[in-house]
Amino acid sequence: MTDALLALRPWEAPEVTSWGRLPMNAVDRRSGALPLDGDWRFQLLSAPDAPVDGPWSSSHVPGVWTMQDTDDLPQYTNVQMPFPEYPPHSPAANPTGVYEREVDIPAEWAGRRIVLQVGAAESVLLVHVDGRPVGISKDSHLAAEFDLTGVVRPGSPATLRLTVVKWSDASHIEDQDQWWHGGITRSVLLYATDPLHLADVTVRAAYSGELRVDCRVRDAGGALPDGWYLAGELDGQPLAQDAEFDRANVEDERVSDFLGEARLLTTVPEVRTWNAETPELYGLTVRLHRADGTVADTSRHRIGFRDVEIVGRDLLVNGERVFIRGVNRHDFHPLTGRTVSYDDMRADLVLLKRFGFNAIRTAHYPNDPTLYDLADELGFYVVDEADIESHDHAHEIADDPRYLNAFVDRVSRMVLRDKNHPSVIIWSLGNESDYGANHDAAAGWVRRHDPTRPIQYEGAAKLGWADPELASDIACPMYAPLEDCVAHALSGAQTKPLIQCEYSHAMGNSNGTLADHWAAIEATPGLQGGFIWEFWDHGILQHVNDGRPVGRGGAGLYDNGVAAPGYRWAYGGDFGETIHDGAFIADGVVFPDRTPKPAMYEHREIAAPVRIECFRHEGVVLTNHQHFRGFDWLAAVWVLSLEDGRTLTAPAELPELCPGETAAVPLPFALPEDGGEAWLTLRVTTAQDLPWAPRGTEVCVPQVLLRAADVPQEPVAAGSLAAAGSIEAAGSVEAAGSVEVDDEGLLVHPLLTAAPALSLWRAPTDNDELGGMAQRWRSWGLDALVRKVVSVREDAGRVTVEAEYAGAAGVVRHRQVLTPVAGGVRVEEEAELPEAFDDVARVGTVFETIAGLDLLDWFGQGPWESYPDRSAGAPVGHHSVPVDGLFTPYLRPQESGGRHGVRRFTLSAPDATGLAVVLDEPRQVSVTRYRAEDLTAVTHHDELVPRPGCVVHIDAAHRGLGTASCGPDTFPSYRVAPGVHRWSWTLRVL
Ligand code: GAL
Ligand code: MG
Numbered sequence: 001m002t003d004a005l006l007a008l009r010p011w012e013a014p015e016v017t018s019w020g021r022l023p024m025n026a027v028d029r030r031s032g033a034l035p036l037d038g039d040w041r042f043q044l045l046s047a048p049d050a051p052v053d054g055p056w057s058s059s060h061v062p063g064v065w066t067m068q069d070t071d072d073l074p075q076y077t078n079v080q081m082p083f084p085e086y087p088p089h090s091p092a093a094n095p096t097g098v099y100e101r102e103v104d105i106p107a108e109w110a111g112r113r114i115v116l117q118v119g120a121a122e123s124v125l126l127v128h129v130d131g132r133p134v135g136i137s138k139d140s141h142l143a144a145e146f147d148l149t150g151v152v153r154p155g156s157p158a159t160l161r162l163t164v165v166k167w168s169d170a171s172h173i174e175d176q177d178q179w180w181h182g183g184i185t186r187s188v189l190l191y192a193t194d195p196l197h198l199a200d201v202t203v204r205a206a207y208s209g210e211l212r213v214d215c216r217v218r219d220a221g222g223a224l225p226d227g228w229y230l231a232g233e234l235d236g237q238p239l240a241q242d243a244e245f246d247r248a249n250v251e252d253e254r255v256s257d258f259l260g261e262a263r264l265l266t267t268v269p270e271v272r273t274w275n276a277e278t279p280e281l282y283g284l285t286v287r288l289h290r291a292d293g294t295v296a297d298t299s300r301h302r303i304g305f306r307d308v309e310i311v312g313r314d315l316l317v318n319g320e321r322v323f324i325r326g327v328n329r330h331d332f333h334p335l336t337g338r339t340v341s342y343d344d345m346r347a348d349l350v351l352l353k354r355f356g357f358n359a360i361r362t363a364h365y366p367n368d369p370t371l372y373d374l375a376d377e378l379g380f381y382v383v384d385e386a387d388i389e390s391h392d393h394a395h396e397i398a399d400d401p402r403y404l405n406a407f408v409d410r411v412s413r414m415v416l417r418d419k420n421h422p423s424v425i426i427w428s429l430g431n432e433s434d435y436g437a438n439h440d441a442a443a444g445w446v447r448r449h450d451p452t453r454p455i456q457y458e459g460a461a462k463l464g465w466a467d468p469e470l471a472s473d474i475a476c477p478m479y480a481p482l483e484d485c486v487a488h489a490l491s492g493a494q495t496k497p498l499i500q501c502e503y504s505h506a507m508g509n510s511n512g513t514l515a516d517h518w519a520a521i522e523a524t525p526g527l528q529g530g531f532i533w534e535f536w537d538h539g540i541l542q543h544v545n546d547g548r549p550v551g552r553g554g555a556g557l558y559d560n561g562v563a564a565p566g567y568r569w570a571y572g573g574d575f576g577e578t579i580h581d582g583a584f585i586a587d588g589v590v591f592p593d594r595t596p597k598p599a600m601y602e603h604r605e606i607a608a609p610v611r612i613e614c615f616r617h618e619g620v621v622l623t624n625h626q627h628f629r630g631f632d633w634l635a636a637v638w639v640l641s642l643e644d645g646r647t648l649t650a651p652a653e654l655p656e657l658c659p660g661e662t663a664a665v666p667l668p669f670a671l672p673e674d675g676g677e678a679w680l681t682l683r684v685t686t687a688q689d690l691p692w693a694p695r696g697t698e699v700c701v702p703q704v705l706l707r708a709a710d711v712p713q714e715p716v717a718a719g720s721l722a723a724a725g726s727i728e729a730a731g732s733v734e735a736a737g738s739v740e741v742d743d744e745g746l747l748v749h750p751l752l753t754a755a756p757a758l759s760l761w762r763a764p765t766d767n768d769e770l771g772g773m774a775q776r777w778r779s780w781g782l783d784a785l786v787r788k789v790v791s792v793r794e795d796a797g798r799v800t801v802e803a804e805y806a807g808a809a810g811v812v813r814h815r816q817v818l819t820p821v822a823g824g825v826r827v828e829e830e831a832e833l834p835e836a837f838d839d840v841a842r843v844g845t846v847f848e849t850i851a852g853l854d855l856l857d858w859f860g861q862g863p864w865e866s867y868p869d870r871s872a873g874a875p876v877g878h879h880s881v882p883v884d885g886l887f888t889p890y891l892r893p894q895e896s897g898g899r900h901g902v903r904r905f906t907l908s909a910p911d912a913t914g915l916a917v918v919l920d921e922p923r924q925v926s927v928t929r930y931r932a933e934d935l936t937a938v939t940h941h942d943e944l945v946p947r948p949g950c951v952v953h954i955d956a957a958h959r960g961l962g963t964a965s966c967g968p969d970t971f972p973s974y975r976v977a978p979g980v981h982r983w984s985w986t987l988r989v990l
Helices: 169-173 243-252 342-354 369-378 391-398 401-418 437-449 482-490 514-523 598-606 766-770 773-779 932-936
Strands: 038-045 057-061 075-077 096-104 113-122 124-129 132-137 144-147 157-165 178-180 183-193 196-205 210-219 229-234 237-240 260-267 282-289 295-303 308-311 314-317 324-328 359-361 381-385 424-428 498-503 527-532 540-543 567-570 610-615 619-624 634-642 647-652 662-666 678-686 698-700 703-707 752-759 786-795 798-807 810-821 824-833 842-849 855-861 876-882 898-908 914-928 951-958 979-989
Touching: 057 096, 057 183, 096 183, 113 124, 113 132, 113 157, 124 144, 132 144, 157 183, 169 391, 169 401, 196 282, 196 295, 210 229, 210 282, 229 260, 237 260, 243 260, 295 369, 324 381, 324 498, 342 369, 359 527, 369 381, 369 401, 381 401, 391 437, 401 424, 401 437, 482 498, 482 514, 482 527, 514 527, 514 598, 598 698, 610 678, 610 703, 634 876, 678 876, 752 810, 752 824, 766 773, 824 842, 842 914, 842 979, 855 914, 898 951, 951 979
Parallel strands: 324 359, 324 527, 359 381, 381 424, 498 527
Antiparallel strands: 038 057, 038 096, 075 178, 096 157, 113 144, 113 183, 124 132, 124 157, 196 210, 210 260, 229 237, 229 282, 282 295, 308 314, 540 567, 610 619, 619 662, 634 647, 634 678, 678 698, 678 703, 752 842, 786 798, 798 810, 810 824, 824 979, 842 951, 855 876, 855 898, 898 914, 914 951, 914 979
């Protein structure tokens, strides 16, 4: 006998979005339900219509089978579909998981309405109970509910079968840039209600304190009983049904025997309003009563009073033009793929709060429902995005009427589920799906159902940022050049808020120019922020030996961003996929284990609630850079860092300032006359325990320069290559000892295993590779310059070495003047880059040390990794980090571990022996265990073999990082020009 559901072949029928599925609603059924999570009987079929006659194994629900014990493994593609069939078709080889289990239907559910909820399944779900077809659902990231009342018998067992088809017509509109999986990714549960039940609850809680709760009521038996009514409580205060509303309905003749509508209405005096800084929530309970007063149904909500509106070209929350410091977030976990627990989601959001983020775009589908509860509670603005991305076939699908239903279905179901969350401030119609009538249909539904929130859609906005006809209320481009954004805001033509839905692509060592972006955003009315792409590096924990995903049992097999020996973070291609997009999946601001990348500290400082500026020398100007609150949640300490090594601290009193206000406070220290360069830092921490941070958590470390360095510490040599031999030291050189060089003119030094040489190359970052720079540098031969010594001359103990470094496209002339000084050698360098070498990675010195010098102390920016265009988050001070802790373990090895603005450093052994380097001016420095070629030779972090000594780079110039792997390159001011570069440094033995 052919199965009725299979006979429909719903996996190739885009018109079929569901069958037998209950309407989505916002009634919370999670409490009191019967959880069905755990191990289910499981078979993986080769196609949906293959017979279910194989042996049963087991599979954990919720979970994807691609991360469990099957041969169908994860596959990563970005734009391209993983199969060649065009929409709405799917491949004949179509892995299909059959999940089965028995459920004892509680006897006390007799007479009640019994509902099955499947939290999420991808991409087509077929439901059978005791062999009978019950329903179909698509829409992989929203729940599907089915009424089982007439299908199961309370007090008896029932056999549930959930068949999940991996590839379908729906895959073509779920073509998001992420891993492809198959399975049931969110919890499965059964619940029972009275036949008379709340069908939906819609809450409108305004900034004014006005509360409207609109309820829909139905009875499973059909006609509603007489006399039902609603009541409820708000934080314990009783709420009664609005009589006016009933009457209005009668007059409108909208009352139906089968659908009840009623409203609870009140105004809360002195309401505590909700915003992302002070996310005040109220507990709302809605009760549906029968005429005799008994309670038929209850729904509990946590609600927040707030307004969202667009006025002119500003997006306002509670009347304030808030900055959107956002990130794009996927539901991701390195062990489960897609299934995320409450603790995981809470940890994501806690981390984001600690690093100054206030907004999340649920890229690119509705996230787990708990995410929104946590966003309400912890304080985030959410752009809620529907599960629609047809990237590879975008144009074909946007106007294809066969997909019309799916578009409206997906957008409306999201809105119906999430409409009561104060955190959700904007609806998004999806991502990268071109723009067509299907979008307008979905937008039309939303505008009618929820006029309280704006809509955004990048695919529409890109046709005209200011065009009122397009279905996007926000100009929400992705990766728009900053100058285009500023020009638009200044053009006089702007009509919509400009908030980039994606910007600052975080792939590998990235997020250059973030501070420049924010300086422009804060200075330009009309610009309001954006969402960094993205939160996660989606590396899946994998066994190196057999290439299998580790799965749920892998907790503890990683630490600090690094997988344990024998494991690695897999990216595209690592599961043997032939069609894949490689490391493009590793593009987040956190590692797969949620360890923050250094870019997070940059963001934290850019988002600082407290800013300081130096007010001549009498005092410091402090600004409250928040939108809604004062400084009472913060504590602070002043720290004065002097170049001579002294660090002084003093308690700080934060003034009472309203948002946007400024106050001058006296300098906390009498600045010592001596000590050289002086930096004042305000170390700001949380003053009390907060839901997202214990008391004392660092919030920001704003800093001002109080006194610049007097004179160059180690003066640079004057002169030029043209006048070789005429070098004069500008300061007096205390000649001491002698300098030894070998036949090649290379310095011989007891602490160095490789002499200081010129370096123009860095292990290309993902931005360098995908932006085309690395290709250019390789074609010029910068990765393999051939050094030839031209002359070595000695003059009164000072050795001058002229050398040439030849590449395919030109020759760099380099000169080193080595002068003995007390305890060491001063190195003055000059390099002349031919015009052909325009925009190289770096110009500087590289040398290597003996083993054992394992601690780096420096005065400069830190302690985090920083680069010329990503250095706002690293204050100047005295920092000390073990060499092994300096390297950032990006998934695909690349340039890493740099520190910007370094003035001096020591590299020492535990007995305090070692070397000290003093630089002529603040420079980019890195100390790692790897040569650039070590990093380029491998594809995963675990393949790196650390060298025993240190590889030290001192750069006269170092190219910014930019974001060119997807988006704008770094700015011209952060690029390295050809021509003459000069730098000098002194090396001494400790
Ligand atoms: C965007 C897209 C994202 C992601 C990103 C690059 O175009 O919306 O899903 O692919 O680029 O990482
Ligand atoms: Mg895409």
